[in-house]
Amino acid sequence: MKKVTKTEFINFLKKQSETFDIIAPIKGDKGIDYDIITDFDKIIFDHVNTDRSFKRFLFPQSQTLFEFKEGVITEAKKQNKKKFIVGIRNCDINSLKVFDYNFIEKEPVDTFYKELRDNTILITAACPASNSTCFCTSFKIDPLSIGHGDIGILFDKEEDSFYIQGNSSAGKDIVDGLSTKDTSDFDQKKEKYKKNHEKNRDLIKDKNLVEIFQSKLEDEKWGEIFKGCIGCGVCTFYCPTCYCFDIEEQGKFWNGKRVRNWDSCMFPIYSKETTGHNPRPTQKERYRNRVLHKFYYQLKHNNEYGCVGCGRCITNCPTNIDIRNIIKTFI
Amino acid sequence: MKNTYIPITMEVEKNYFETSDRMIKTLRLKFLDERFDFEPGQFCEFSILGKGEAPFGIASSPFDKAGLEFSINRAGVVTKAIHELRIGEKVGIRGPLGNYYPVKEMEGYNVVVIGGGFAFTTLRSLIEYMLNPERRGKYKSIKVIYGARNPGLLLYKDLLENWEKRDDIGTYFTIDTKVEGWNKMVGFVPTITEEVAPSPENCYAIVCGPPIMIKFTLPVLLKLGFPKDKIVTSLERRMKCGIGKCGRCNLGEFYVCNDGPVFNFEQLEKLPKEV
Amino acid sequence: MEVKIKERLSQLFDEQKINCAIIFEKGTMPDKNAPNIIYNKEGLNNLVWNSMNWNNLANYLPKLLGKKIGIVAKGCDSRSIVLLMQEEKVKREDLYIIGINCTGMIDMKKIAKDFGAEISETIFEKDSVKVKGKASEKEYKVKDFLLESCQVCKYPSPVIYDEVLGEQVKGFEGDNYQDITEFEKLSSEERREYFYKELSGCIRCYACRNSCPSCYCQECFVDSNQPKWLEKGQNIDDIFFYHIVRAYHMVGRCVDCGSCQNACPMDINILKLTKKLNKDVRELYKYECGLDPKNTPALSTFEPDDYNEFIK
Ligand SMILES: Cc1cc2nc3c(=O)[nH]c(=O)nc-3n(C[C@H](O)[C@H](O)[C@H](O)COP(=O)(O)OP(=O)(O)OC[C@H]3O[C@@H](n4cnc5c(N)ncnc54)[C@H](O)[C@@H]3O)c2cc1C
Ligand code: SF4
Ligand code: SF4
Ligand code: SF4
Ligand code: SF4
Numbered sequence: 001m002k003k004v005t006k007t008e009f010i011n012f013l014k015k016q017s018e019t020f021d022i023i024a025p026i027k028g029d030k031g032i033d034y035d036i037i038t039d040f041d042k043i044i045f046d047h048v049n050t051d052r053s054f055k056r057f058l059f060p061q062s063q064t065l066f067e068f069k070e071g072v073i074t075e076a077k078k079q080n081k082k083k084f085i086v087g088i089r090n091c092d093i094n095s096l097k098v099f100d101y102n103f104i105e106k107e108p109v110d111t112f113y114k115e116l117r118d119n120t121i122l123i124t125a126a127c128p129a130s131n132s133t134c135f136c137t138s139f140k141i142d143p144l145s146i147g148h149g150d151i152g153i154l155f156d157k158e159e160d161s162f163y164i165q166g167n168s169s170a171g172k173d174i175v176d177g178l179s180t181k182d183t184s185d186f187d188q189k190k191e192k193y194k195k196n197h198e199k200n201r202d203l204i205k206d207k208n209l210v211e212i213f214q215s216k217l218e219d220e221k222w223g224e225i226f227k228g229c230i231g232c233g234v235c236t237f238y239c240p241t242c243y244c245f246d247i248e249e250q251g252k253f254w255n256g257k258r259v260r261n262w263d264s265c266m267f268p269i270y271s272k273e274t275t276g277h278n279p280r281p282t283q284k285e286r287y288r289n290r291v292l293h294k295f296y297y298q299l300k301h302n303n304e305y306g307c308v309g310c311g312r313c314i315t316n317c318p319t320n321i322d323i324r325n326i327i328k329t330f331i
Numbered sequence: 332m333k334n335t336y337i338p339i340t341m342e343v344e345k346n347y348f349e350t351s352d353r354m355i356k357t358l359r360l361k362f363l364d365e366r367f368d369f370e371p372g373q374f375c376e377f378s379i380l381g382k383g384e385a386p387f388g389i390a391s392s393p394f395d396k397a398g399l400e401f402s403i404n405r406a407g408v409v410t411k412a413i414h415e416l417r418i419g420e421k422v423g424i425r426g427p428l429g430n431y432y433p434v435k436e437m438e439g440y441n442v443v444v445i446g447g448g449f450a451f452t453t454l455r456s457l458i459e460y461m462l463n464p465e466r467r468g469k470y471k472s473i474k475v476i477y478g479a480r481n482p483g484l485l486l487y488k489d490l491l492e493n494w495e496k497r498d499d500i501g502t503y504f505t506i507d508t509k510v511e512g513w514n515k516m517v518g519f520v521p522t523i524t525e526e527v528a529p530s531p532e533n534c535y536a537i538v539c540g541p542p543i544m545i546k547f548t549l550p551v552l553l554k555l556g557f558p559k560d561k562i563v564t565s566l567e568r569r570m571k572c573g574i575g576k577c578g579r580c581n582l583g584e585f586y587v588c589n590d591g592p593v594f595n596f597e598q599l600e601k602l603p604k605e606v
Numbered sequence: 607m608e609v610k611i612k613e614r615l616s617q618l619f620d621e622q623k624i625n626c627a628i629i630f631e632k633g634t635m636p637d638k639n640a641p642n643i644i645y646n647k648e649g650l651n652n653l654v655w656n657s658m659n660w661n662n663l664a665n666y667l668p669k670l671l672g673k674k675i676g677i678v679a680k681g682c683d684s685r686s687i688v689l690l691m692q693e694e695k696v697k698r699e700d701l702y703i704i705g706i707n708c709t710g711m712i713d714m715k716k717i718a719k720d721f722g723a724e725i726s727e728t729i730f731e732k733d734s735v736k737v738k739g740k741a742s743e744k745e746y747k748v749k750d751f752l753l754e755s756c757q758v759c760k761y762p763s764p765v766i767y768d769e770v771l772g773e774q775v776k777g778f779e780g781d782n783y784q785d786i787t788e789f790e791k792l793s794s795e796e797r798r799e800y801f802y803k804e805l806s807g808c809i810r811c812y813a814c815r816n817s818c819p820s821c822y823c824q825e826c827f828v829d830s831n832q833p834k835w836l837e838k839g840q841n842i843d844d845i846f847f848y849h850i851v852r853a854y855h856m857v858g859r860c861v862d863c864g865s866c867q868n869a870c871p872m873d874i875n876i877l878k879l880t881k882k883l884n885k886d887v888r889e890l891y892k893y894e895c896g897l898d899p900k901n902t903p904a905l906s907t908f909e910p911d912d913y914n915e916f917i918k
């Protein structure tokens with residue numbers, strides 16, 4: 001581990017920008033969100049979390065799978081600049097367990113995701129505080145960890161300094177060149193931030209959700225909990241772990257491209273078949289699917305939850321559907 | 332590493348209407364530079380560039396190595412474009428996708444195949460596979476119960492006649508209501524199944540057909556004494572990627588494209604009722 | 607107000623005049639309330655009435671067709687009810703409308719920005735809200751932080767109801783499309799630039815569409831693949847196309863409730879488009895929708911002497 005001043009850290013990022021696109025949180029019209037950085041002084045380090053997760057940089061909302069001209073298929077042109085994403089919170093970095101499983105570990109490998117994943121350096125940051133909507137500790141996530149991603153940092157606002165540690169071999173190589181101050185007070189600092197996370201609730205408390213949900217697939221409560229849900233794409237598009245996509249043809253007959261776009265199991269059309277039959281006919285079944293996919297199906301197959309407790313679906317839902325209540329309802 | 336979304340190119344070798352209502356066309360595609368083997372029950376994503384992709388079960392026998400056959404109902408954008416294909420045109424195919432009928436587990440068992448309407452495609456592949464001299468010895472008796480609304484809607488009529496002539500397969504072909512010139516069975520598939528009453532002893536039942544047929548055939552089989560894990564079916568679902576990535580086709584905990592399309596009823600029973 | 611609404615709905619359930627009710631429940635967050643459909647009076651326990659009830663509750667009516675419905679309706683909700691009656695998505699005799707004289711809904715996003723810290727509690731008084739955070743507290747006047755649509759709402763009192771609660775409120779008397787008049791003065795390049803910038807943030811979640819009571823089509827044009835009207839990626843022209851066509855589908859049908867814009871997680875100003883068309887309808891047809899169930903919507907009438915030079 002190393003310790004550097006803020007100026008040193010910014011200079012370090014500036015140096016990396018020769019090889020990488022630096023993506024980091026900045027303040028926009030709406031709130032704090034990731035963007036490609038041109039002005040390094042604008043990067044924000046002490047926020048709780050970004051409006052949206054960094055998912056779109058590894059799994060863009062719209063991505064060309066291949067192109068075709070006169071019926072001849074060619075690979076889509078790719079933008080090759082490597083990425084360096086700074087400030088990823090612990091909930092969000094854990095979403096990659098879901099993505100890696102679905103797109104890499106489970107055969108066949110999705111080359112689009114893998115390529116972006118391989119060409120991105122991920123810098124996670126210990127969370128300075130939890131919001132009332134944070135519940136990552138339910139999933140055994142430590143908000144103060146700096147052990148995930150290629151590099152981990154802890155920003156200490158008081159001293160305006162960064163503790164920085166390489167985790168992967170690529171990360172270690174990058175961090176290697178930095179000079180350092182004494183880091184022996186790291187644990188002390190970490191301890192200091194702990195109290196900012198008291199709001200973060202463990203809602204699951206070691207309960208076995210696979211067992212619980214297995215017996216509740218047709219529970220009558222499913223008929224109530226979706227309340228005023230309007231079936232939009234907000235919760236799933238904002239969710240760092242949601243990976244569903246639709247494939248569509250763009251262009252004309254024989255000339256065009258095949259593209260994938262984010263999709264959401266909350267849209268009625270998601271499951272509607274050509275005959276008009278819809279196996280999930282109402283929002284009740286669709287909402288149940290979203291919950292079960294997150295807390296049962298994925299857990300059973302991948303031993304990972306499909307939720308990391310970031311709270312974005314809660315803060316952005318236009319009808320105040322709160323996934324924490326759903327968990328509480330069933331366990 | 333290979334871009335798994337790019338199809339291989341195949342050529343239309345034959346295409347003809349399969350049913351009298353001209354809604355179903357059978358296409359035979361010829362492998363060109365690239366080829367693959369498959370097992371009975373698997374499916375492919377069929378691409379028409381500029382129109383899209385759609386999944387179809389492979390209807391030909393795995394022993395037929397030169398090409399693939401599909402029987403395709405005209406339903407929407409892609410299927411309409413497929414119906415308009417001419418001999419010699421090139422199409423894209425991604426496959427083989429999904430799991431297959433439990434042909435290994437079925438060795439040493441009797442097999443009763445029950446089909447309805449145009450969901451007979453992969454059943455044809457299965458039966459042709461089991462009847463192949465290399466495989467026939469591995470299975471005991473084979474019975475086929477197959478029905479359609481009227482004779483014109485039965486698929487693969489020449490083949491059905493061939494099977495009738497053989498003595499290593501029992502055939503029970505039926506139509507819903509009596510018509511002039513039909514001298515085989517009359518009645519709905521579930522009723523005929525009850526009449527034929529295949530013995531559940533050491534036996535697999537493979538059932539494919541419209542949901543309504545499945546719904547009424549299942550209780551018949553259970554009553555006959557078939558255990559749920561020996562009743563096997565193949566499901567359809569709205570699909571996109573076909574390789575377990577896009578999430579579209581999930582039925583409960585399974586992705587039908589990857590974990591299926593073949594399931595037994597013991598598995599299906601444990602899922603939310605979302606078929 | 608809350609107590610009164612509960613009391614009335616409870617009676618209506620008892621008298622079996624209704625078998626469901628569309629209400630607001632106290633939200634799980636200090637800055638949100640939750641619209642909900644309840645089927646018995648136990649469901650009334652969490653009922654809430656305050657200035658965070660911006661969702662247009664008429665949005666849920668088409669899905670409940672055939673049921674006896676109790677609905678709590680602000681001015682804008684009531685206008686949507688009128689519109690849905692005209693379009694036969696709901697029958698008057700199936701409805702029991704508890705009208706609310708609305709004092710306007712508050713823009714919690716704006717307050718959150720001003721407050722600066724995470725909000726842990728909101729306490730509503732008659733015309734103000736006390737916002738509490740971990741270390742600070744601030745009081746806001748509702749009228750200073752009204753949602754865009756509420757700032758210029760001409761019909762805060764329900765236009766149709768079985769009974770009405772609250773004191774009569776005066777509607778906005780100025781020109782409610784003033785901002786559009788200003789906007790029209792910009793050059794077409796400037797206007798285009800404005801929309802391109804604004805819409806470039808759109809993630810196509812369709813919360814705007816799904817939050818709008820006038821958007822109830824079984825199959826929306828964006829979802830149709832035969833014919834396919836537009837592509838679904840992030841191309842700005844497709845996004846623009848979606849918003850323009852949606853706005854056109856709202857001509858003579860938009861009640862200016864703002865529900866679309868308030869639902870947008872990306873804070874995109876989509877009211878500009880619908881308001882422009884509303885203004886045009888008012889000027890060209892002297893028509894405002896959702897006021898009188900006996901009227902026919904502006905674009906659903908045809909007279910032989912209508913201006914028709916453009917159909918050639
Ligand atoms: C495993 C399996 C095996 C099958 N085997 C056969 C078979 O042997 N024979 C047969 O005839 N049929 C078979 N089917 C059914 C067949 O796949 C469908 O009939 C076919 O997909 C219809 O395609 P279409 O383009 O003609 O229909 P359309 O309705 O025009 O389009 C369907 C395709 O487009 C997508 N789509 C439709 N609307 C939209 C939209 N708004 N947005 C995004 N996507 C949209 C659908 O998801 C689907 O992929 C099988 C299906 C499965 C799953
Ligand atoms: S839960 Fe909320 S965000 Fe998700 S689909 Fe329903 S209304 Fe939209
Ligand atoms: S389900 Fe909600 S809380 Fe969980 S990871 Fe997704 S957006 Fe975050
Ligand atoms: S919750 Fe829904 S949209 Fe999200 S990954 Fe699961 S199935 Fe897909
Ligand atoms: S378009 Fe917007 S303002 Fe108009 S009725 Fe619909 S939700 Fe309300």
Ligand code: SF4
Nearest residue numbers: 808809811812814870
């Ligand atoms: S709600 Fe906002 S982000 Fe979503 S589709 Fe509408 S304008 Fe776009």
Ligand code: FES
Nearest residue numbers: 571573577578588
């Ligand atoms: S079709 Fe994509 S996961 Fe099954």
